[in-house]
Amino acid sequence: MTQEHLVLFTPSGRRGWFETGTPILTAARKLGVDLDSVCGGRGICSKCQITPSFGDFSKHGVTVAKGALSEWNSVEQRYKDKRGLVDGRRLGCQATVQGDIVIDVPPESQVHKQVVRKRAEVIDITVNPSIRLYYVEVEEPDMHNPSGDLERLVDALEKQWQLKGVQADFNILLQMQQVLRKGEWKVTCAVHHADGETNPQIIHLWSGLYEGTIYGVAVDVGSTTIAADLCDLTSGEVLGSASAMNPQIRFGEDLMSRVSLRHDE
Numbered sequence: 001m002t003q004e005h006l007v008l009f010t011p012s013g014r015r016g017w018f019e020t021g022t023p024i025l026t027a028a029r030k031l032g033v034d035l036d037s038v039c040g041g042r043g044i045c046s047k048c049q050i051t052p053s054f055g056d057f058s059k060h061g062v063t064v065a066k067g068a069l070s071e072w073n074s075v076e077q078r079y080k081d082k083r084g085l086v087d088g089r090r091l092g093c094q095a096t097v098q099g100d101i102v103i104d105v106p107p108e109s110q111v112h113k114q115v116v117r118k119r120a121e122v123i124d125i126t127v128n129p130s131i132r133l134y135y136v137e138v139e140e141p142d143m144h145n146p147s148g149d150l151e152r153l154v155d156a157l158e159k160q161w162q163l164k165g166v167q168a169d170f171n172i173l174l175q176m177q178q179v180l181r182k183g184e185w186k187v188t189c190a191v192h193h194a195d196g197e198t199n200p201q202i203i204h205l206w207s208g209l210y211e212g213t214i215y216g217v218a219v220d221v222g223s224t225t226i227a228a229d230l231c232d233l234t235s236g237e238v239l240g241s242a243s244a245m246n247p248q249i250r251f252g253e254d255l256m257s258r259v260s261l262r263h264d265e
Contacts (some may be wrong), residue, residue: 001042005068008060009033010053011245015060018097024050025092028103041093043075046083048092053102060102068099074090107245121248129216129233130193134161135209138185143245149176153202157189166191173204180201183207190214215239222246 005025008015014031021140025048028035036047043105052063074231075094079085089106141147147155150168153176157163168176188210192201213234227243 004163005097006062007031007059008062008102009035010102010104012105020096020098021070021096023047023093024095024097024103025089027097028092028105033105035092035105036109037093039093041064043079043091043094046079046085046091046110049085049089050092050095051104052088052095062100062102064102065099066115067143068097068101070094070096070098130234131203131214131215131216132191133210133234134163134189134191136160136187136189137232138180138187151178151188153180153189157191163170163191165199166202167199171207172202175227179205179207191200223248224263 002019004017004019006015007018007022007024009028009031012033014033016031018027019029023041025035025037025041027033028048035050037045038047039045041048052064054068056063056067069090072090073094076085076091079091085091092103092109099109115214116246136153138149138152138156141143141149141152148175153168154166159164176262181208187206188206188208189202190204190206192203194201212230216231217232218229222244226244226246227241229238230240232237
């Protein structure tokens with residue numbers, strides 16, 4: 001009797017038993033796995049690239065040996081020489097089943113690309129950024145009351161904006177003299193208020209009144225998706241958004257499965 005082996009695809013989780021010598025592309029099609037191919041399995045289009053995984057996968061109840069796929073063949077080598085192939089990847093139309101195997105289908109090999117949407121505008125958000133702009137007018141140097149530029153700038157922030165204990169690193173000190181004098185002792189400060197930090201930090205200076213805006217990126221790292229929103233920190237307006245599937249989802253939809261997988265490895 002012909003021996004059959006378990007073929008498991010991630011991130012879909014679909015699995016089935018196939019005879020020795022079955023091409024991975026054929027197994028994917030029979031299971032309804034989203035694996036692209038437009039050349040009829042001739043190793044020309046490279047749409048069916050897959051990544052085999054080896055080792056012990058306790059979550060799936062399978063152990064994958066090194067010989068679970070057929071050997072690298074001349075068609076794959078020809079394609080790699082001409083167009084390049086990511087190390088570790090195989091062509092699904094050329095690699096055949098030789099044992100129990102776990103196959104990962106990368107996003108670029110999927111026919112139906114994943115569309116992820118996470119809108120930041122669906123709820124009301126109170127704008128309270130950790131970086132804020134402050135315009136101050138600094139006292140000019142006085143030989144009768146000698147003090148440094150930083151001391152007078154910090155004093156101005158405290159008197160005009162009630163900011164206490166403001167600090168600045170060495171990079172700010174290097175530019176402070178030129179910025180203050182260019183702005184005729186009027187300057188806009190970008191100040192970072194870290195959570196739980198008693199001493200705000202000056203992180204940038206502009207001569208005079210800075211009428212531009214400052215931007216920040218809000219990142220949401222979820223168990224299934226990762227989203228980022230580019231925001232105007234002065235108005236709270238969301239200027240652009242991008243999102244993608246969390247690549248760890250192929251190791252399990254819940255966090256405990258991923259932790260268990262890492263522990264097993």
